[in-house]
Amino acid sequence: MGLDPVIHAPVRLQIVALLAAAEEAEFxxxxxxxxxxxxxxxxxxxxxxxxxxxxxxxxxVGKRPRTWxxxxxQGRQAYRAHVAALQAIVARSGLRLxxx
Amino acid sequence: MGLDPVIHAPVRLQIVALLAAAEEAEFxxxxxxxxxxxxxxxxxxxxxxxxxxxxxxxxxVGKRPRTWxxxxxQGRQAYRAHVAALQAIVARSGLRLxxx
DNA sequence: AAAGTACTTTCCTTCTTGGAAAGTGAAACC
DNA sequence: GGTTTCACTTTCCAAGAAGGAAAGTACTTT
Numbered sequence: 591m592g593l594d595p596v597i598h599a600p601v602r603l604q605i606v607a608l609l610a611a612a613e614e615a616e617f618x619x620x621x622x623x624x625x626x627x628x629x630x631x632x633x634x635x636x637x638x639x640x641x642x643x644x645x646x647x648x649x650x651v652g653k654r655p656r657t658w659x660x661x662x663x664q665g666r667q668a669y670r671a672h673v674a675a676l677q678a679i680v681a682r683s684g685l686r687l688x689x690x
Numbered sequence: 691m692g693l694d695p696v697i698h699a700p701v702r703l704q705i706v707a708l709l710a711a712a713e714e715a716e717f718x719x720x721x722x723x724x725x726x727x728x729x730x731x732x733x734x735x736x737x738x739x740x741x742x743x744x745x746x747x748x749x750x751v752g753k754r755p756r757t758w759x760x761x762x763x764q765g766r767q768a769y770r771a772h773v774a775a776l777q778a779i780v781a782r783s784g785l786r787l788x789x790x
Numbered sequence: 791a792a793a794g795t796a797c798t799t800t801c802c803t804t805c806t807t808g809g810a811a812a813g814t815g816a817a818a819c820c
Numbered sequence: 821g822g823t824t825t826c827a828c829t830t831t832c833c834a835a836g837a838a839g840g841a842a843a844g845t846a847c848t849t850t
Binding site: 617628629632636648655656657 | 828
C-alpha cells in the first residue's frame with residue numbers, strides 16, 4: 591500500500607520530515623524539535639540508520655562531542671515515496687493535504 | 691503533535707480516507723479496497739466505532755445481512771485534523787503532499 | 791440436515807514503543 | 821587525582837497494537 595513502515599511511525603515521520611528540510615541537523619536540535627528524550631531519539635536514529643535512511647556523523651564542537659543526522663539519498667527517496675503514498679490515500683477522500 | 695493515534699495506523703488511515711469520500715460504504719467493499727481480512731476489518735471498524743469516529747449500521751439486502759460503515763461527524767472532524775497535522779509535518783520538509 | 795453467507799470473537803504470538811535507569815568515554819572542575 | 825558533567829547509547833522492562841487462524845453466531849438457502 592506504499593506506506594513505508596520504517597518512516598510511518600509518528601516520531602520517525604517527524605524526524606525524517608525535519609531532516610528532509612535541512613542538509614544536516616544536530617542531535618540535540620532534532621530532539622528538541624520532535625520533543626522526545628535522548629534515548630528515544632537515539633533509538634529511532636539508529637533504526638533509520640539501519641534502514642539506510644539516515645547517516646549519522648560524529649564530530650566535535652570545540653572539545654565536546656556532537657552528533658549530526660542527515661537523510662541519505664535513499665532516505666530522501668523513501669520519504670518522497672512515503673509522502674506520495676500518503677497523498678494517494680488522502681486524495682481518495684477528496685482532501686488534498688495542501689495548506690489553505 | 692496532532693497526529694491522531696486512532697487514525698494514524700496505516701489500515702485505519704485507509705479506512706477513514708475511504709469513508710470520508712462516501713456517505714456510507716459496505717463492509718465488503720471496504721474490506722476489498724483496503725485489502726484486509728474480514729477479521730481485521732471487523733476489529734478496526736469496532737475500534738473506530740469505540741472511538742466515536744465511525745457509525746456501524748446493520749441491515750439487509752434482500753434476506754442477507756449487510757453492514758455499512760460511515761464516518762460520524764466526529765470522525766470527519768478528527769480525520770480533517772489528522773490530515774492537517776500530517777500537512778504541518780510534511781510542509782516542514784518543503785514538500786506539499788499535493789499531486790503533480 | 792448440511793452448507794453457505796456475512797461477519798464477530800477469541801486465542802495466540804510477534805512487533806513496536808516508550809520510560810527509566812545504568813553505562814560509556816572524554817573533558818572540565820576542585 | 822577524583823568527581824561531575826556532557827552527550828549520547830544500551831539495557832531492561834512492561835504495555836499496547838496488530839495480524840493470522842480458527843471457532844462462533846444467526847440466519848438462509850439447498
